[in-house]
Structures are given as structure tokens and as C-alpha cells.
Amino acid sequence: MALLNSAKREINAKIVFFGAPCSGKSSLLRFIHGKLKQEFRGPLKTAGGSQERLFFFDVMPPELGEVNGNRVRFHLYTVHGEVADPATWKMVLKGADGVIFVADASPDGFAATRRSLEDLREIFRGYGQDISTLPFEMVCNKSDLPDAVSADDLRCELGVDATALPCSAVTGEGILSALSRVVKSVLRNLRDRQSSHCGGVEGLTEDVEETRDDAVVAQPPGHGLAFDRSCVSLQEPVSPVGAPQLSLVGTPTVNGGVCRMTLAVRAGDRESRYTLTVALDPEPTDG
Known part of the structure; x- marks a missing residue:
């Protein structure tokens, strides 16, 4: 459709x-x-x-x-x-x-x-x-x-x-x-x-998100899964675009013992961003 x-x-x-x-x-x-x-x-x-x-x-x-x-x-x-x-x-x-x-x-x-x-x-x-x-x-x-x-x-x-x-x-x-x-x-x-x-x-x-030219098959064989919200093209198989690259965006922040950082995953000309949250526990010391 x-x-x-x-x-x-x-x-x-x-x-x-x-x-x-x-x-x-x-x-x-x-x-x-x-x-x-x-x-x-x-x-x-x-x-x-x-x-x-x-x-x-x-x-x-x-x-x-x-x-x-x-x-x-x-x-x-x-x-x-x-x-x-x-x-x-x-x-x-x-x-x-x-x-x-x-x-x-x-x-x-x-x-x-x-x-x-x-x-x-x-x-x-x-x-x-x-x-x-x-x-x-x-x-x-x-x-x-x-x-x-x-x-x-x-x-x-x-x-x-x-x-x-x-x-x-x-x-x-x-x-x-x-x-x-x-x-x-x-x-x-x-x-x-x-x-x-x-x-x-x-x-x-x-879907108002950006169209991905090589993301037209929204699902693996059987195709009963939901669409990725970043995909508005036509349910085609995803084309290989090379090994993904991970990079840190901006400066990590620490607040209340929690560290937050933004990570960018880039593959070809497409990029997705994720927020990683890490709880910081003090390392026990001897004595």
C-alpha cells in the first residue's frame, strides 16, 4: 500500500x-x-x-x-x-x-x-x-x-x-x-x-519521518511486524550499507550518581541517536 x-x-x-x-x-x-x-x-x-x-x-x-x-x-x-x-x-x-x-x-x-x-x-x-x-x-x-x-x-x-x-x-x-x-x-x-x-x-x-531509500521491507519473512517509525517507503529489504560506526555526541553529564551520554550510530548516510544511562556506584576501598 x-x-x-x-x-x-x-x-x-x-x-x-x-x-x-x-x-x-x-x-x-x-x-x-x-x-x-x-x-x-x-x-x-x-x-x-x-x-x-x-x-x-x-x-x-x-x-x-x-x-x-x-x-x-x-x-x-x-x-x-x-x-x-x-x-x-x-x-x-x-x-x-x-x-x-x-x-x-x-x-x-x-x-x-x-x-x-x-x-x-x-x-x-x-x-x-x-x-x-x-x-x-x-x-x-x-x-x-x-x-x-x-x-x-x-x-x-x-x-x-x-x-x-x-x-x-x-x-x-x-x-x-x-x-x-x-x-x-x-x-x-x-x-x-x-x-x-x-x-x-x-x-x-x-509517517512524517525521513524516508529511507533502502528500507522498504518493513519486516523479515512473514512480515507481521510493525513498521520502523523512521521508514516510510515501501516494505523493501534493507540494503547493506557497510559496518556501522559508533561515536559520542557532546559531553556526558553526571547528576545524582547517574551518567547520561548521547551515542550516534552511523551506517552509510543514515544516522540514529540513542541516550545511554549508566548508574555510577562508588568503588569500595580497603580499610
Whole structure:
């Protein structure tokens, strides 16, 4: 679900590219990232292990307009490689505002594509949702292959009640069109929600703290935990930012046998501060 950052006057919305392993999800995301103007998109980031890695970045092109005076920042995600733990996809899909399903149009890709679509539907059923209620597009990657299955045939065989676009991570066919359609649908949903609340954005979850670009998965696998109040982006996994550094802020104070000091924990470009309170007991002396 899109989240509102009142301090920055931004709405953060999440779009996930979902599909079978080797369907080309991460290649599509790389293509999109390379086509967008640098001043309107963040860096392409990765997180995770060698077997499955999260790819994500954010984009806020000015032509999208605003929703009740708030700019809309879109966060795009996918998982690369074999996903051994289903909780990984559950984590990434939780709170998604739109989904682009990547079907494999190669002759040998149908079975894996069918399984991945069933997995997608099952994950959303677990959240009490149906993908038919979300902005949803199906792209048939590898359509540039000479023996590729047609997009219409794939859509019919899979029983997808949505348009299927031929797509190629090599030529770029269909990728930006599918993304544009989902983005417009998400914006339409946000504006409809605005209208239903008399021009406000009360229908959005709000947090006025600073947005952390790499803190979009608010919970570990299962995701039933509460959000960190400093996180107002889209429930994405936290990206490694290097070893944290601890430093003392200001001068410790001593009052009534209690010492108080402020500690700063810095990791990358993020900093959190904590107050450490220590009771001082006099050391016993001989005699």
C-alpha cells in the first residue's frame, strides 16, 4: 500500500516485477533503469546472497504530476535467481501497489511460467487480496526469439484476464509500455482514493519521518511486524550499507550518581541517536 511522507510531501508507491527464475525480470529492470533520465531516478541497488538477490531503484519523473500536492515516488523491485524460500517473494510483494508479471515466451518456459503465476496468486490470497484488484500487466519476455510463443497464446493458456504484451529485454520491446500502464493505473487509484476522501490523502498510511531509500521491507519473512517509525517507503529489504560506526555526541553529564551520554550510530548516510544511562556506584576501598 502506498505510504505518505508528509515531511517531504511524497507518496511512495511500490511496483514489483514477478516471474519464474530465468524469465528475465532483472534484465528488464536494468533496461528500464538505463532508459530513465538520471536526474529522476535513484541508483540500481542490490541486496541478498549469491543465489537470490533483490534488485530495486526508485523513480520520480516530473511528468507524473502530483496527488493533492504530493509528488509520487515509484519504487521498482524484483528478485534475481532461484528463490529457494517462498518467504522472499512474500516479503517483496507485501504492500505492492502494482505488479508486472514476466512470462517466459521461450518454448521451454511455459511450465515454470504457469507455476510462478500460481505462486503469485497464492501469495496475494494469503494477504486476503486478488491480483485482479491490483494494477497488473503481463509481459511475455523473449518474444524476440524466432520460436517464441505468442503473447495471446500465452495469455489464453495461463487464463490471464489482462492484456499480454510481447516483450524483449534485448530490444526493449514492450517494457516501457507495460510500466507506463501500471504507473498510470496506480496514479489513478491514488487520485480515486483522494477523491473519496474529499480531496485529502487520509486513505494513505502516513509517517512524517525521513524516508529511507533502502528500507522498504518493513519486516523479515512473514512480515507481521510493525513498521520502523523512521521508514516510510515501501516494505523493501534493507540494503547493506557497510559496518556501522559508533561515536559520542557532546559531553556526558553526571547528576545524582547517574551518567547520561548521547551515542550516534552511523551506517552509510543514515544516522540514529540513542541516550545511554549508566548508574555510577562508588568503588569500595580497603580499610
